[in-house]
Amino acid sequence: MGNELNIPVLDLPRVVIIGGGFAGLKLAKGLDSNLYQTVLIDKNNYHTFQPLMYQVASSGLEPDSIAYPLRKIFKGKKRFHFRMAEVQKVNEATKTLETSIGTISYNILVMATGADSNFFGMENVQKHSLPMKNLVESLDLRSRILKNFEKALNTNDLHEQEALMSFVIVGGGPTGIELAGALAELKKQILPKDYPDLDIRKMQIHLVEAADRLLANMSKTASEKTENFLKKMDVNVWLNTQVKDYDGKEVVTSRHVFNSRTLVWAAGVKGVPVDGLNATMARGNRVVTNEFNAVIDKDSIYSIGDVAQIKSEKNPNGHPMLASVAGQQGLQLAENLNALARKQPMIPFRYSDRGTMATIGRNLAVVDLPFMSFGGLLAWFTWMFVHLMLLVDFRSRLVVFVNWAWSYINFDKGTRLIVRNKD
Amino acid sequence: MGNELNIPVLDLPRVVIIGGGFAGLKLAKGLDSNLYQTVLIDKNNYHTFQPLMYQVASSGLEPDSIAYPLRKIFKGKKRFHFRMAEVQKVNEATKTLETSIGTISYNILVMATGADSNFFGMENVQKHSLPMKNLVESLDLRSRILKNFEKALNTNDLHEQEALMSFVIVGGGPTGIELAGALAELKKQILPKDYPDLDIRKMQIHLVEAADRLLANMSKTASEKTENFLKKMDVNVWLNTQVKDYDGKEVVTSRHVFNSRTLVWAAGVKGVPVDGLNATMARGNRVVTNEFNAVIDKDSIYSIGDVAQIKSEKNPNGHPMLASVAGQQGLQLAENLNALARKQPMIPFRYSDRGTMATIGRNLAVVDLPFMSFGGLLAWFTWMFVHLMLLVDFRSRLVVFVNWAWSYINFDKGTRLIVRNKD
Numbered sequence: 001m002g003n004e005l006n007i008p009v010l011d012l013p014r015v016v017i018i019g020g021g022f023a024g025l026k027l028a029k030g031l032d033s034n035l036y037q038t039v040l041i042d043k044n045n046y047h048t049f050q051p052l053m054y055q056v057a058s059s060g061l062e063p064d065s066i067a068y069p070l071r072k073i074f075k076g077k078k079r080f081h082f083r084m085a086e087v088q089k090v091n092e093a094t095k096t097l098e099t100s101i102g103t104i105s106y107n108i109l110v111m112a113t114g115a116d117s118n119f120f121g122m123e124n125v126q127k128h129s130l131p132m133k134n135l136v137e138s139l140d141l142r143s144r145i146l147k148n149f150e151k152a153l154n155t156n157d158l159h160e161q162e163a164l165m166s167f168v169i170v171g172g173g174p175t176g177i178e179l180a181g182a183l184a185e186l187k188k189q190i191l192p193k194d195y196p197d198l199d200i201r202k203m204q205i206h207l208v209e210a211a212d213r214l215l216a217n218m219s220k221t222a223s224e225k226t227e228n229f230l231k232k233m234d235v236n237v238w239l240n241t242q243v244k245d246y247d248g249k250e251v252v253t254s255r256h257v258f259n260s261r262t263l264v265w266a267a268g269v270k271g272v273p274v275d276g277l278n279a280t281m282a283r284g285n286r287v288v289t290n291e292f293n294a295v296i297d298k299d300s301i302y303s304i305g306d307v308a309q310i311k312s313e314k315n316p317n318g319h320p321m322l323a324s325v326a327g328q329q330g331l332q333l334a335e336n337l338n339a340l341a342r343k344q345p346m347i348p349f350r351y352s353d354r355g356t357m358a359t360i361g362r363n364l365a366v367v368d369l370p371f372m373s374f375g376g377l378l379a380w381f382t383w384m385f386v387h388l389m390l391l392v393d394f395r396s397r398l399v400v401f402v403n404w405a406w407s408y409i410n411f412d413k414g415t416r417l418i419v420r421n422k423d
Numbered sequence: 424m425g426n427e428l429n430i431p432v433l434d435l436p437r438v439v440i441i442g443g444g445f446a447g448l449k450l451a452k453g454l455d456s457n458l459y460q461t462v463l464i465d466k467n468n469y470h471t472f473q474p475l476m477y478q479v480a481s482s483g484l485e486p487d488s489i490a491y492p493l494r495k496i497f498k499g500k501k502r503f504h505f506r507m508a509e510v511q512k513v514n515e516a517t518k519t520l521e522t523s524i525g526t527i528s529y530n531i532l533v534m535a536t537g538a539d540s541n542f543f544g545m546e547n548v549q550k551h552s553l554p555m556k557n558l559v560e561s562l563d564l565r566s567r568i569l570k571n572f573e574k575a576l577n578t579n580d581l582h583e584q585e586a587l588m589s590f591v592i593v594g595g596g597p598t599g600i601e602l603a604g605a606l607a608e609l610k611k612q613i614l615p616k617d618y619p620d621l622d623i624r625k626m627q628i629h630l631v632e633a634a635d636r637l638l639a640n641m642s643k644t645a646s647e648k649t650e651n652f653l654k655k656m657d658v659n660v661w662l663n664t665q666v667k668d669y670d671g672k673e674v675v676t677s678r679h680v681f682n683s684r685t686l687v688w689a690a691g692v693k694g695v696p697v698d699g700l701n702a703t704m705a706r707g708n709r710v711v712t713n714e715f716n717a718v719i720d721k722d723s724i725y726s727i728g729d730v731a732q733i734k735s736e737k738n739p740n741g742h743p744m745l746a747s748v749a750g751q752q753g754l755q756l757a758e759n760l761n762a763l764a765r766k767q768p769m770i771p772f773r774y775s776d777r778g779t780m781a782t783i784g785r786n787l788a789v790v791d792l793p794f795m796s797f798g799g800l801l802a803w804f805t806w807m808f809v810h811l812m813l814l815v816d817f818r819s820r821l822v823v824f825v826n827w828a829w830s831y832i833n834f835d836k837g838t839r840l841i842v843r844n845k846d
Contacts, residue, residue: 044841062487062488064487075616083573084841154428197429398829402825406821412495417490
């Protein structure tokens with residue numbers, strides 16, 4: 001039966017949620033404490049606001065501004081227990097989870113474990129490239145970018161200097177284009193002042209995308225505008241280009257070989273389901289669920305967010321792996337589980353697309369609303385406003401706002417600290 | 424002659440400064456670019472505002488708020504070169520420095536290398552305790568404190584739980600009392616809400632000091648007020664108590680054995696001079712200099728800040744190791760070196776004591792001015808105002824102010840993230 005992680009065993013059914021991302025957070029918030037005991041497990045003690053991660057990597061925001069302590073979010077919620085632990089295995093027969101701090105049983109299990117970088121089996125690329133899927137990786141990337149310039153300053157080997165000052169970003173989705181734009185701003189406004197001894201014009205930013213347009217999930221208008229914005233900002237956009245190999249020095253692609261010390265991997269993600277669950281899987285390592293987010297052929301196991309794929313005739317490929325989908329699924333599942341306990345009918349999940357947006361740089365963004373697409377200054381203000389409002393609390397909003405306002409007025413970025421010593 | 428780290432060799436004399444703390448910063452700022460080429464070397468690319476480090480360790484401020492990129496500080500300064508490197512050795516005969524990125528020659532060398540924790544030869548204490556002398560150590564401490572509570576939640580061994588929830592801080596100087604006060608505030612305001620499953624009253628904060636009063640460098644009034652404030656905040660103050668040993672579980676002192684998993688070492692510092700300099704040393708591993716901060720019996724080598732001790736009849740023990748002393752010495756040496764180049768006379772260093780202060784907690788601080796001492800609310804506002812103004816730039820001031828105002832109004836702390844995975 002396990003040690004239950006020192007969580008009291010109540011008469012109420014226990015919902016165990018794995019993962020404190022957008023999906024898990026909304027679900028845990030929405031569950032009725034009079035109907036369920038809620039246990040949330042995450043390997044970190046904080047929730048990360050992933051859409052702004054690229055700003056940490058590009059010295060725009062400090063990590064603490066986009067991470068939020070989970071215990072604080074659930075302060076005062078009754079019959080709620082957070083445990084910081086790694087989940088090792090699900091045991092369906094005993095309805096228990098094995099974790100790094102012991103075993104816990106569940107009545108209902110919800111997998112909201114999200115997604116991680118997908119290198120599509122290219123081991124060399126995985127070994128030498130830098131992903132950006134969590135705070136630690138974002139800080140690694142920030143330090144790497146800055147360290148490259150410190151090293152470039154100190155070499156007389158021009159080939160090596162070129163490699164240090166060349167950045168290849170793979171993946172033309174929001175993460176890739178936002179990071180490319182942020183690097184272009186560093187190149188234009190910050191680095192020439194920080195490194196007067198270096199010829200910053202030598203810095204090259206390459207954005208590599210396998211498809212024939214950027215932001216494939218957005219409108220054609222958005223794709224075209226984005227490509228134009230990036231080119232104007234001196235980013236080299238390579239469409240229809242596949243990465244084949246990378247040894248830490250040369251990025252081999254289907255069209256060109258780049259001499260670069262830094263390959264940022266933003267090209268694909270895959271779900272990270274918990275071990276031990278022999279579930280039906282869909283493309284991208286996602287667990288197949290029905291329209292109520294129940295995992296197919298499993299008893300009392302649900303899955304939401306990036307790791308889940310709802311199978312329906314309407315959406316044969318499932319919903320996109322977006323924060324908004326994850327949040328809506330979490331909210332819907334909370335309502336459905338509450339309904340279940342009250343013996344009311346569950347409602348099938350329907351994604352309400354309120355629009356998609358991406359920012360490229362100062363005054364430049366693209367927004368797709370269900371009824372129109374637009375780009376430029378207004379889109380940029382929309383992007384900023386929406387993202388500020390999405391931050392979990394007022395303190396973060398204030399701090400992020402101060403940082404953004406400062407950067408905007410002063411053409412400056414706040415936090416160019418090298419905090420990593422490796423390599 | 425070395426590779427000169429790719430720094431151009433000019434007709435002007437080259438001043439090489441090791442260390443970008445308060446002393447090195449003021450010196451580099453004050454040197455006249457028409458008289459000298461300035462090279463600043465630091466192992467980090469940022470300056471740290473050490474007086475607020477304890478707030479990082481106690482989840483009050485994010486690390487980026489108190490660290491500032493050195494390149495940004497010297498943006499636009501002519502004939503100035505920063506290099507991120509570790510200095511390995513000084514070679515007096517050739518007037519060169521060996522560093523991790525190559526060799527550089529100097530005309531004038533200034534050691535501003537500061538101080539590090541002094542464990543007075545107690546190897547076990549050094550091995551198991553947590554110091555707080557740089558940003559990385561402060562983040563380690565923050566993670567340790569929070570992780571202890573996560574672990575305490577998950578153990579049924581009451582002796583182990585007591586050890587996890589007991590914090591022994593050694594050293595009754597400003598760092599020790601400020602950290603003790605900050606932990607007491609966590610205990611009172613934050614932790615009971617974050618850990619409703621734990622009986623936070625079991626948390627014990629012990630402040631251990633070998634002398635017979637706290638804040639030995641301040642007035643007796645300040646010492647007494649501080650002791651009273653801390654006791655009121657439920658901190659156990661142990662005066663006349665020496666730490667003897669620590670194995671990671673039991674802190675052995677001259678009066679008591681504490682069952683504690685966390686020993687914070689704030690009891691002593693020692694200078695960290697560069698290797699290869701066979702200089703006359705004073706107590707605390709400080710390099711002895713004359714009143715112009717020239718190292719005794721050396722040619723064109725100066726030393727300022729914590730690592731230096733000016734030998735004079737008036738100050739047989741040198742000046743205290745304070746940020747204000749370091750800053751004033753840096754400024755004075757800049758003026759003196761400028762005078763030297765202009766063939767004007769140098770002025771001997773005189774410390775101008777503008778007061779000392781320490782904060783204990785909400786509305787509680789002590790201030791010693793040359794003509795009076797006071798404590799309480801007014802002292803606390805004075806402390807906050809002075810520290811805000813001392814921060815290097817307006818952006819940091821704004822961000823720190825927002826955080827402080829937020830904490831004050833909401834009895835909250837912003838950034839309780841566990842960002843370390845070790846132990």
